[in-house]
Amino acid sequence: MTAGGAVTYTLQATTNLVTGPWVDVPGQGPRPGAGGADEMSAASASPARFYRVKVAVP
16 A cells, blocks of 8 residues: 555454454554555454555544
8 A cells, every 4th residue: 555644544354344343453553654655464363354444634
C-alpha cells in the first residue's frame, strides 16, 4: 500500500466476510503513514482470514 503522512492505518481481520466482526490485528496499528510504500503483516493459525486496512483521517 502507499501511505500518506497525515492519516493513520490499522490492519484488521475477520474470518467471516458476511457477519464479521472486524478486529484490529495486534501490533499492526494504528500507525502513521510513512509517506510512501509500507507493509503490514499478520501471523494466523486460522485456515482462512480476510484482511482490510482501516484508514483514519484527522
